[in-house]
Amino acid sequence: MTDFVKNAAGRLIPTHINGKEVVPFQGVGKFRPSGRKYAPLIKSVADYPDDGDKRVPSLKDALIKAGLKDGMTISTHHHFRNGDIIANQIFDIAAEMGVKDLVWYPSASFPCQEHLIQYLESGVIHHIEGSMNGPLGRFASQGKMKGQGVLRSHGGRYQAVQDGDVHIDIAVIASPCADPFGNANGLYGDAACGLLGFALVDSEYADQVVVVTDNMIPFPCIPWQIQGNNVDITVEVEKVGIPEKIVSGTTKVTKSPDRLLIAEMTAQFCDQAGLIKDGFSFQAGAGGTSLSIGIYFGEIMRKRGIKARFARGGSNQYLVEMFEEGLVEHILDGQTFDLEGVRSMRENPAHVNTSPFTSYNYHGKGNFASIIDIAILGATEVDLNFNANVVTHSDGYLLHGIGGWQNCLFGKTVILPIPLFRDRIPVIVDEVTTLCGPGELIDVIVTERGIAINPRRKDLIEKLKDSDLPIKTIEELQQEAEEICGKPKTPDFEEQVIAAIKWVDGTVIDVVRKVKE
Amino acid sequence: MNEVCAGNKGPKIKSDCHVTFQKTQSGGISIRLKSKVAAMFGEQIENITRATLQKLGVEHAELTIEDTGALDWMIAARVEAAVKQAGDIQEEFWPEFKTYSQYSTSRDRDRLSRLYLPGNNPKMMLNAGIHYPHGVILDLEDAVAPAKKHEARFMVRNALRSVNFYGAERMVRINQGDMGIEDLAYVVPHNVHLILVPKVEDPNYLRRLDEEVKRIQAYHKIDNPIYYMPIIESALGVERAFEIASACENTVALAIGLEDYTADIGVKRTNTAEESLYARMRLVNAAKAAGIQPIDSVFSDVGDMQALFENVRKSKQLGFEGMGCIHPRQIKVIHQGFAPEPAELEKSMKIVDAAQKAEAQGLGVVSIGTKMIDPPVVKRHTKQIDRAIRMGVLEENWQELLND
Numbered sequence: 001m002t003d004f005v006k007n008a009a010g011r012l013i014p015t016h017i018n019g020k021e022v023v024p025f026q027g028v029g030k031f032r033p034s035g036r037k038y039a040p041l042i043k044s045v046a047d048y049p050d051d052g053d054k055r056v057p058s059l060k061d062a063l064i065k066a067g068l069k070d071g072m073t074i075s076t077h078h079h080f081r082n083g084d085i086i087a088n089q090i091f092d093i094a095a096e097m098g099v100k101d102l103v104w105y106p107s108a109s110f111p112c113q114e115h116l117i118q119y120l121e122s123g124v125i126h127h128i129e130g131s132m133n134g135p136l137g138r139f140a141s142q143g144k145m146k147g148q149g150v151l152r153s154h155g156g157r158y159q160a161v162q163d164g165d166v167h168i169d170i171a172v173i174a175s176p177c178a179d180p181f182g183n184a185n186g187l188y189g190d191a192a193c194g195l196l197g198f199a200l201v202d203s204e205y206a207d208q209v210v211v212v213t214d215n216m217i218p219f220p221c222i223p224w225q226i227q228g229n230n231v232d233i234t235v236e237v238e239k240v241g242i243p244e245k246i247v248s249g250t251t252k253v254t255k256s257p258d259r260l261l262i263a264e265m266t267a268q269f270c271d272q273a274g275l276i277k278d279g280f281s282f283q284a285g286a287g288g289t290s291l292s293i294g295i296y297f298g299e300i301m302r303k304r305g306i307k308a309r310f311a312r313g314g315s316n317q318y319l320v321e322m323f324e325e326g327l328v329e330h331i332l333d334g335q336t337f338d339l340e341g342v343r344s345m346r347e348n349p350a351h352v353n354t355s356p357f358t359s360y361n362y363h364g365k366g367n368f369a370s371i372i373d374i375a376i377l378g379a380t381e382v383d384l385n386f387n388a389n390v391v392t393h394s395d396g397y398l399l400h401g402i403g404g405w406q407n408c409l410f411g412k413t414v415i416l417p418i419p420l421f422r423d424r425i426p427v428i429v430d431e432v433t434t435l436c437g438p439g440e441l442i443d444v445i446v447t448e449r450g451i452a453i454n455p456r457r458k459d460l461i462e463k464l465k466d467s468d469l470p471i472k473t474i475e476e477l478q479q480e481a482e483e484i485c486g487k488p489k490t491p492d493f494e495e496q497v498i499a500a501i502k503w504v505d506g507t508v509i510d511v512v513r514k515v516k517e
Numbered sequence: 518m519n520e521v522c523a524g525n526k527g528p529k530i531k532s533d534c535h536v537t538f539q540k541t542q543s544g545g546i547s548i549r550l551k552s553k554v555a556a557m558f559g560e561q562i563e564n565i566t567r568a569t570l571q572k573l574g575v576e577h578a579e580l581t582i583e584d585t586g587a588l589d590w591m592i593a594a595r596v597e598a599a600v601k602q603a604g605d606i607q608e609e610f611w612p613e614f615k616t617y618s619q620y621s622t623s624r625d626r627d628r629l630s631r632l633y634l635p636g637n638n639p640k641m642m643l644n645a646g647i648h649y650p651h652g653v654i655l656d657l658e659d660a661v662a663p664a665k666k667h668e669a670r671f672m673v674r675n676a677l678r679s680v681n682f683y684g685a686e687r688m689v690r691i692n693q694g695d696m697g698i699e700d701l702a703y704v705v706p707h708n709v710h711l712i713l714v715p716k717v718e719d720p721n722y723l724r725r726l727d728e729e730v731k732r733i734q735a736y737h738k739i740d741n742p743i744y745y746m747p748i749i750e751s752a753l754g755v756e757r758a759f760e761i762a763s764a765c766e767n768t769v770a771l772a773i774g775l776e777d778y779t780a781d782i783g784v785k786r787t788n789t790a791e792e793s794l795y796a797r798m799r800l801v802n803a804a805k806a807a808g809i810q811p812i813d814s815v816f817s818d819v820g821d822m823q824a825l826f827e828n829v830r831k832s833k834q835l836g837f838e839g840m841g842c843i844h845p846r847q848i849k850v851i852h853q854g855f856a857p858e859p860a861e862l863e864k865s866m867k868i869v870d871a872a873q874k875a876e877a878q879g880l881g882v883v884s885i886g887t888k889m890i891d892p893p894v895v896k897r898h899t900k901q902i903d904r905a906i907r908m909g910v911l912e913e914n915w916q917e918l919l920n921d
Binding site: 260449 | 559
């Protein structure tokens with residue numbers, strides 16, 4: 001029998017996940033680990049070819065050479081988003097070799113990886129430690145995965161490897177451009193995706209590091225976002241990804257009048273709160289609403305002659321436009337969303353590729369997430385204490401990953417622009433189905449029917465007290481939504497824990513249970 | 518007994534439902550529900566369905582509801598529409614009349630923007646009010662496919678009772694001819710503020726409509742007046758504009774529909790609109806002569822806000838006092854376009870200020886410097902000041918500020 005304990009957020013969590021003891025969430029900034037970081041194996045140049053050519057003929061040869069066997073942890077990355085080919089191939093090969101009980105440690109999963117459900121069913125993959133989107137999430141929520149899932153933020157993924165919570169046996173880094181020595185970047189080639197930051201920690205700590213590319217160039221591959229000195233094996237394949245699914249030719253601003261209204265209200269709120277000032281910084285995603293907020297910011301900045309010191313992206317054509325116009329002095333890019341973003345990063349040294357180490361790792365000597373003035377994020381649910389959920393829907397099913405969301409909560413002002421209800425489902429609930437972010441870190445909810453400021457942010461309430469914006473309490477917003485939609489019933493769960501939600505420090509903030517069907 | 522259905526389904530449909538209905542001889546009510554929100558709202562969906570059926574007197578039936586997040590009043594409308602296709606039933610199921618649906622309007626209110634909402638598309642109605650148009654039009658006419666005309670009536674009726682339009686004037690565009698007269702029974706009892714009457718060519722049609730409205734009002738003991746906005750959409754209509762404008766006491770505005778008008782006179786509609794200049798000027802004149810508001814046609818390029826703005830400015834210059842819109846993003850641009858320009862406003866402030874001072878001093882004549890100001894001019898500028906205050910472009914205490 002597993003024991004359960006209540007963590008500091010009041011959530012009942014098991015003491016063990018996948019048979020390993022876990023630390024319950026202790027509150028924001030409370031858990032202080034001790035000791036030294038986890039260390040990779042010591043290797044010797046004597047074991048690598050003097051000419052620097054670490055190539056093997058195929059991905060299968062690479063996995064055999066890396067010693068693929070039962071129970072290993074295999075990591076991959078989501079730089080190619082829904083255009084990734086390699087993760088599926090790895091497990092095709094493992095299945096063919098009769099390997100089983102693998103742990104997949106992706107930096108994120110995408111719908112294209114629905115392909116892997118067969119291996120979760122057959123036992124090739126024991127469980128996933130990473131985001132479980134769409135079909136994978138539904139599969140897990142139905143209690144069908146052999147082990148328990150573990151969801152971490154991008155920063156939490158770095159932290160877990162650095163602290164030794166997760167040991168990676170084989171890291172496979174699919175790269176748009178590489179040399180036979182293993183230097184690699186995301187800037188050139190058919191699969192150009194901008195940067196390879198999510199693979200940094202894997203390249204530093206995994207026992208075996210494999211770089212796979214369809215664009216092998218002679219040494220040196222510059223810039224070396226991934227350093228060949230960390231790489232054991234290189235492979236050239238015909239194709240690493242499907243370009244049109246990796247980056248879109250163009251990212252699109254939303255055309256939905258309701259979302260545009262929310263975006264406009266968000267920008268007005270930031271302006272009236274005095275957050276848009278010379279030298280400020282903001283984080284903006286590539287979702288339709290976030291893109292529009294960036295554009296509204298741009299209008300305000302132009303009018304006032306204000307410049308942002310930096311923007312955290314998700315870079316895309318609109319952010320690049322503002323950057324090249326001089327409205328934004330630096331782009332600190334975590335993930336490049338379109339070809340304009342890739343071009344800009346290639347051409348301009350002030351468009352910087354970042355990794356979860358520089359941006360998000362909580363067990364480091366600071367990170368820049370907390371330096372950002374305005375962080376714009378989403379959520380599937382927010383409760384009356386401003387706690388938010390990003391991984392499950394109100395019907396209880398696991399459907400999204402955490403991404404950088406938890407990490408960005410440390411921004412100075414965190415704003416969630418979200419519709420008050422989506423197809424009858426109210427976004428404000430009595431208590432979130434799954435707790436991903438504590439309410440003390442979430443400052444403002446902007447909906448089409450009103451803006452709620454967290455009562456903890458007395459400064460913002462004071463600044464906006466004479467505003468013409470519809471400032472309401474979160475309770476009023478909830479009531480308004482329920483007047484329109486009705487009050488939803490909460491889902492029924494079984495006892496079985498199907499996944500753990502880690503906080504940025506590696507503690508368990510909540511768990512997801514099997515949905516009663 | 519044949520299976521009948523109502524509503525919308527398909528990959529792009531959201532916040533709506535599709536109901537398949539079959540009457541049976543025995544076995545009570547059986548409901549098969551397919552819904553993404555079943556875990557949260559399954560019980561509520563079943564309850565509203567049963568309540569609707571009970572009111573309509575249906576005791577035995579099989580229903581399949583394919584739901585994409587429809588609200589109770591939408592589900593009730595779909596169920597009722599399906600049931601009424603299967604047989605002639607006089608009973609109606611009226612959802613709760615929300616208190617926020619019961620505000621009133623006034624004859625002289627601003628009608629600068631009015632947002633068209635297809636009568637059979639409930640999702641678009643839900644958030645229309647948050648964009649603060651001066652009016653919302655639940656459209657039973659051109660925006661509804663011929664086969665969906667009847668089911669749209671239930672949706673529009675239920676929307677009038679259930680949706681919060683946040684203070685917008687509640688308008689319905691009825692169909693043409695006899696069908697339009699039939700439409701009235703579905704909207705008059707539910708606090709419709711204004712009825713848009715399409716393709717009017719005959720003032721007698723308005724008189725007939727007015728009689729029917731008054732008959733229904735009397736039956737339901739409704740006192741609030743219901744206003745009319747006839748739409749002129751043909752050469753003949755233009756020729757009879759004044760007769761139409763002055764046919765009924767409750768006609769408060771006269772609109773022009775340029776798509777049909779240009780088709781009627783056999784020319785192409787352009788952004789610069791020279792082809793309809795005569796019609797528009799004639800319509801403005803007829804409306805002003807009848808003492809009502811002249812309202813311009815919609816601008817159909819929803820992507821070009823600059824062209825819309827210029828169009829509005831031209832419209833204002835001709836004397837129009839409002840324009841239709843087909844996308845919520847047009848609302849703000851239309852309001853800005855019709856708003857008094859700073860120079861105009863300054864002149865209005867001076868004139869109104871002088872008029873009030875003259876009145877306070879008991880002077881019969883208003884003058885600024887050596888220029889005499891006629892009473893109608895004062896009236897026009899007073900109206901302009903009032904509108905500027907309502908639109909937030911002028912402070913209420915403008916006079917204090919002016920004289921400071």
